[in-house]
Amino acid sequence: MQRVVIIGIGDDGASVYSLLKNIEDVKIVCLFKTGAEKKTVDLWTNENVKILDIEKLPEIKNIDVIINTVGSKEVNNFIKGISGSVSVVETSAVNIMLRLFREKEELLQIKRIQGELSTILNSVQEAVEVADNNGVVKYVNPAFTRITGIPGEQRIGKNVFDISPDGALAMALKTGKNIFGHRVRVGGSNAEVVSNASPIIVDGNLEGAVVVFQHFTDVMKLMDELRHHTTMIENLYDKLGQVTTCKYSFADILGNSPDLKKSIQVAERAARSNSTVLLLGESGTGKELFAHAIHYASSRREKPFIKVNCAAIPENLLESEFFGYAKGAFTGATKSKIGKFELANGGTIFLDEIGDMNLILQGKLLRVLQEMEFERVGGNQTIRVDVRVIAATNRNLPQLIRSGKFREDLYYRLNVVEVTIPPLRVRKEDLPILVNHLIIKLNRKLGKKVKGLTPDAEEVLYSYDWPGNVRELENVVERVMVTVDEDVLSKKNFIQHVSQLKTTPERDMELIPIDRMEQILISKALAKYGNTVEGKRRAAQALNISLATLYNKIKRAKFENSNV
Numbered sequence: 001m002q003r004v005v006i007i008g009i010g011d012d013g014a015s016v017y018s019l020l021k022n023i024e025d026v027k028i029v030c031l032f033k034t035g036a037e038k039k040t041v042d043l044w045t046n047e048n049v050k051i052l053d054i055e056k057l058p059e060i061k062n063i064d065v066i067i068n069t070v071g072s073k074e075v076n077n078f079i080k081g082i083s084g085s086v087s088v089v090e091t092s093a094v095n096i097m098l099r100l101f102r103e104k105e106e107l108l109q110i111k112r113i114q115g116e117l118s119t120i121l122n123s124v125q126e127a128v129e130v131a132d133n134n135g136v137v138k139y140v141n142p143a144f145t146r147i148t149g150i151p152g153e154q155r156i157g158k159n160v161f162d163i164s165p166d167g168a169l170a171m172a173l174k175t176g177k178n179i180f181g182h183r184v185r186v187g188g189s190n191a192e193v194v195s196n197a198s199p200i201i202v203d204g205n206l207e208g209a210v211v212v213f214q215h216f217t218d219v220m221k222l223m224d225e226l227r228h229h230t231t232m233i234e235n236l237y238d239k240l241g242q243v244t245t246c247k248y249s250f251a252d253i254l255g256n257s258p259d260l261k262k263s264i265q266v267a268e269r270a271a272r273s274n275s276t277v278l279l280l281g282e283s284g285t286g287k288e289l290f291a292h293a294i295h296y297a298s299s300r301r302e303k304p305f306i307k308v309n310c311a312a313i314p315e316n317l318l319e320s321e322f323f324g325y326a327k328g329a330f331t332g333a334t335k336s337k338i339g340k341f342e343l344a345n346g347g348t349i350f351l352d353e354i355g356d357m358n359l360i361l362q363g364k365l366l367r368v369l370q371e372m373e374f375e376r377v378g379g380n381q382t383i384r385v386d387v388r389v390i391a392a393t394n395r396n397l398p399q400l401i402r403s404g405k406f407r408e409d410l411y412y413r414l415n416v417v418e419v420t421i422p423p424l425r426v427r428k429e430d431l432p433i434l435v436n437h438l439i440i441k442l443n444r445k446l447g448k449k450v451k452g453l454t455p456d457a458e459e460v461l462y463s464y465d466w467p468g469n470v471r472e473l474e475n476v477v478e479r480v481m482v483t484v485d486e487d488v489l490s491k492k493n494f495i496q497h498v499s500q501l502k503t504t505p506e507r508d509m510e511l512i513p514i515d516r517m518e519q520i521l522i523s524k525a526l527a528k529y530g531n532t533v534e535g536k537r538r539a540a541q542a543l544n545i546s547l548a549t550l551y552n553k554i555k556r557a558k559f560e561n562s563n564v
């Protein structure tokens with residue numbers, strides 16, 4: 001066991017201490033503080049070692065070696081004066097020893113980094129090749145061999161300017177610049193790769209270059225995957241845009257006329273089932289409103305509601321709109337797209353203007369309705385869906401069937417539950433509730449304070465037939481409210497702003513049987529004043545007949561009608 005003392009508690013003293021403290025045959029007896037250290041190190045508080053003043057050196061017995069880390073003359077002389085037979089390692093020898101120690105430490109550190117780097121390079125999927133500034137290959141990783149089929153030992157030592165002069169590595173060495181996305185066949189192999197290369201610059205000098213590449217097919221595979229996911233994202237965006245949030249419920253369908261109530265009743269019953277519903281009614285009667293309400297009242301209310309207007313989509317696009325298309329199905333189909341039936345999966349598809357669909361598509365639709373499965377246009381995979389169908393039309397389907405424009409079998413498929421929505425002209429008693437609701441809504445929208453209509457304005461509305469139904473009524477009331485500043489809307493406002501508001505009698509003044517004319521006037525009066533006892537009393541007054549006569553005429557009209 002060598003008993004050692006260290007002179008000096010500065011940087012060098014600390015280094016020597018660290019170097020020797022774990023050596024088995026060395027016992028560091030203590031360290032000596034000299035006062036000549038440039039800076040003392042604050043390491044000692046955590047170390048189990050004694051620190052003494054240099055004056056105490058003579059008192060320490062049985063020392064084998066004194067290591068002097070302090071370069072001061074006085075300290076040297078003091079040690080020489082007392083060391084006697086004890087070996088003294090001078091400062092210059094200590095410095096050499098420390099330099100060797102530090103270099104060894106650096107080497108160990110480099111070796112550690114090298115080990116880590118080589119683990120990384122061995123495990124990456126990309127090929128890596130390194131050449132020096134003359135182009136001589138110094139390193140290739142295992143992925144290089146996997147991708148090119150060239151063993152490392154066959155590659156290392158060769159010159160890239162000979163074996164791969166068009167490669168990214170040679171280009172980076174020639175130009176000193178980064179090369180990106182270079183597509184090339186690796187010299188000496190058949191592998192087509194996409195590579196990135198960078199020059200290695202140390203202290204401003206070109207020391208070599210490194211290239212990283214991947215098999216072109218791998219890149220293509222990644223690109224395909226990327227494209228697939230991009231399509232998926234686009235389709236989802238598409239989906240978001242097309243999924244109509246179901247806006248209306250049965251509570252939004254206004255009107256108390258018996259005919260409308262009957263339609264609502266049938267629709268409510270249909271909503272509870274999964275049956276296909278066919279909505280019939282003139283334009284603007286509220287078919288879409290009913291479709292929304294049915295979906296909203298059904299168990300599918302949380303699922304998508306998808307509307308397709310069969311008349312608005314060009315015939316040649318309708319099929320792909322419905323069923324989507326596969327990538328490459330036609331020129332321009334660079335990616336696949338899902339159709340409305342898939343979008344509606346789990347929910348409801350609303351096929352508006354079904355009477356305008358072409359015959360070929362009618363056949364395809366029939367198959368979907370029967371089997372709930374289809375293929376995308378140009379695709380061969382069968383897609384199964386669970387969709388509730390609501391179709392609507394303002395056309396006379398039986399007539400279209402007779403003229404060969406609509407498939408009878410499709411008609412029966414769609415017509416599981418038929419809901420006919422009456423036109424506004426046969427339920428004019430619904431006018432007040434509709435108009436009041438519109439005024440409230442438009443007051444809010446336009447910032448107006450309209451309270452209602454004058455009786456003669458009401459008369460104008462009652463006398464009109466409303467061929468555009470509720471939609472026309474909405475347009476007319478809005479047009480009037482936008483332009484008029486009065487609180488109560490008068491006949492003048494309506495006539496002035498809606499020139500097409502011609503009253504029915506004026507238009508229909510051709511000759512008809514008197515009893516028929518009577519019936520028209522009675523229903524007009526009842527529509528205006530309502531079918532209640534009070535309404536009938538006022539109607540009789542307006543017609544200038546007694547209440548009893550009115551009852552008689554109503555009875556006779558009903559009797560006659562039932563005999564028709």
Ligand SMILES: Nc1ncnc2c1ncn2[C@@H]1O[C@H](COP(=O)(O)OP(=O)(O)OP(=O)(O)O)[C@@H](O)[C@H]1O
Nearest residue numbers: 252253254255282283284285286287288289470471
């Ligand atoms: N009973 C009703 N109560 C309240 N609003 C109604 C009623 N009926 C129709 N509407 C309103 O009238 C407008 C037209 O209705 P909708 O679009 O549903 O008619 P449609 O029959 O589908 O018309 P088209 O055949 O032209 O597509 C909508 O703004 C709708 O909210």
